[in-house]
Amino acid sequence: MRWFKFAVFFGIFAFAAYYFSASYMEDSKTFSSKKELNYSVEKLFPQFNNLQNFTKWNTFFKGHKNYHYSFFTPYEGKNSGLTYYNEKNEREGDLFIKFSEENRAIRYYLYTETNVNPFILEVKFKKIATDKTVITYLLKTPKIPIMSRPFHVVSEDDFTDNLNNSLVNLSNLLSNKVDKEIQMSRLKFDSIMVENEGNSILLGVNVSSSNKKDALLKNIILNHNKVKNFLQTDLQKEEDEFGTPVLITDPNSLKDKEVSYYYGFPLSKKINVTDNNFIYRYLTPKKYLIIYYKGNYLGRINSLKKLFAEAKKEELKTGQLYETFLEPPSESGEVTLKLALEIL
Structure with missing residues (x-):
C-alpha cells in the first residue's frame, strides 16, 4: 500500500513538473528569413500566387511524390485553395491564399490533419532591379496546447532547410523557363x-x-x-x-x-x-x-x-x-x- 501511495505521489509530482515546465514553453513559434533571387518580381510572383505552380517547386509538396491534389477556383490569388491527399486517398490537409496583392505580398493558411489552427505564411516581394527581387518570409506555427508543447518539433533548422531547398527548386524551374524563352527568341519563323x-x-x-x-x-x-x-x-x-x-x-x-x-x-x-x-x-x-x-x-x-x-x-x-x-x-x-x- 505504501508503494502504491508513493507511485501515485511520484506520478502527480512528475505531471506537475511536466505541466509547469511546458507552461513556460512558447505556445507557437515564428520564423523569418530574407532572400535575394536573380529573377524579376513579374516572373516570381505567379509561381507563388498560382497554387498549381506552387506545388511544383515547394519542398513541402514536392518532397511528397505520392500526394495528389484537388484545386479550387479561382485557382490563383485570394480565396484560391487546394486539398492534398496521400497515396491511400486520405486527406492530409488544406492550403488557402487568404491575401494577395500583385507583385507585393501573399498570405497562406495551411491546415493539417494534426492541427486545428493553421500555419500562417506571409511572403513579401520587393523589386530591387529589373532582374532582382528580395523575398521576405514570415512563418507562424499554430498555437499548441500546453501538454503538447514539448512535442512541438518544428525548428528553425527545419524552416531554413525547407526554404532553401524550395528556392533552389524554384530557381531551377525559372532557369529552364528563361532558357526556353531565349531559345524561342532565336527561332526563325517562316523559313524552311x-x-x-x-x-x-x-x-x-x-x-x-x-x-x-x-x-x-x-x-x-x-x-x-x-x-x-x-x-x-x-x-x-x-x-x-x-x-x-x-x-x-x-x-x-x-x-x-x-x-x-x-x-x-x-x-x-x-x-x-x-x-x-x-x-x-x-x-x-x-x-x-x-x-x-x-x-x-x-x-x-x-x-x-x-x-x-x-x-x-x-x-x-x-x-x-x-x-x-x-x-x-x-x-x-x-x-x-x-x-x-x-x-x-
Missing part, C-alpha cells in the same frame, strides 16, 4: 529548313476530331490536359521528366471533315502503363522539312502549304506531319509550332 531527328519515345493517345473551325484545337487542348494529367498524377512525373508535346497526323487529312491524330509527350524511357487509353509511339531516326510558325492555330495552313510546295519542288516523297507545340495549346488559339514533314 532540313533537319535530322533521332530516336524518341512518346506516350499519348490516338484521337479523332471534327475539323470544323476551332473544333480541332479544342479537342487538342482536351487531350493535351488529359495526357499531361496522366503523366503528373498517375505516373508521378515532374515537368522536367517529359518533353514538348507532339501531334502526328496524315497531312492528306487536313482538308477532311474529321481528322485522326496521335498526341503524345516524349519520355526518356518506357515505363509500365496499365491504362489502355494511353499508348506508346516509337519514332526512329528520320529527315524532315521543317518550318516554325507563330500565330492563330488555323493560320498554320499557310506555313504547311509552303512545306508541301517545297517538297513538291524538290520531288521529295513525304510521310506524316508532326506538329510540336513549343507553347501549350490554349483557348486563345495562339500557338507557337514546329511543323515537320517527314521525308521518306
Whole structure:
C-alpha cells in the first residue's frame, strides 16, 4: 500500500513538473528569413500566387511524390485553395491564399490533419532591379496546447532547410523557363529548313476530331490536359521528366471533315502503363522539312502549304506531319509550332 501511495505521489509530482515546465514553453513559434533571387518580381510572383505552380517547386509538396491534389477556383490569388491527399486517398490537409496583392505580398493558411489552427505564411516581394527581387518570409506555427508543447518539433533548422531547398527548386524551374524563352527568341519563323531527328519515345493517345473551325484545337487542348494529367498524377512525373508535346497526323487529312491524330509527350524511357487509353509511339531516326510558325492555330495552313510546295519542288516523297507545340495549346488559339514533314 505504501508503494502504491508513493507511485501515485511520484506520478502527480512528475505531471506537475511536466505541466509547469511546458507552461513556460512558447505556445507557437515564428520564423523569418530574407532572400535575394536573380529573377524579376513579374516572373516570381505567379509561381507563388498560382497554387498549381506552387506545388511544383515547394519542398513541402514536392518532397511528397505520392500526394495528389484537388484545386479550387479561382485557382490563383485570394480565396484560391487546394486539398492534398496521400497515396491511400486520405486527406492530409488544406492550403488557402487568404491575401494577395500583385507583385507585393501573399498570405497562406495551411491546415493539417494534426492541427486545428493553421500555419500562417506571409511572403513579401520587393523589386530591387529589373532582374532582382528580395523575398521576405514570415512563418507562424499554430498555437499548441500546453501538454503538447514539448512535442512541438518544428525548428528553425527545419524552416531554413525547407526554404532553401524550395528556392533552389524554384530557381531551377525559372532557369529552364528563361532558357526556353531565349531559345524561342532565336527561332526563325517562316523559313524552311532540313533537319535530322533521332530516336524518341512518346506516350499519348490516338484521337479523332471534327475539323470544323476551332473544333480541332479544342479537342487538342482536351487531350493535351488529359495526357499531361496522366503523366503528373498517375505516373508521378515532374515537368522536367517529359518533353514538348507532339501531334502526328496524315497531312492528306487536313482538308477532311474529321481528322485522326496521335498526341503524345516524349519520355526518356518506357515505363509500365496499365491504362489502355494511353499508348506508346516509337519514332526512329528520320529527315524532315521543317518550318516554325507563330500565330492563330488555323493560320498554320499557310506555313504547311509552303512545306508541301517545297517538297513538291524538290520531288521529295513525304510521310506524316508532326506538329510540336513549343507553347501549350490554349483557348486563345495562339500557338507557337514546329511543323515537320517527314521525308521518306
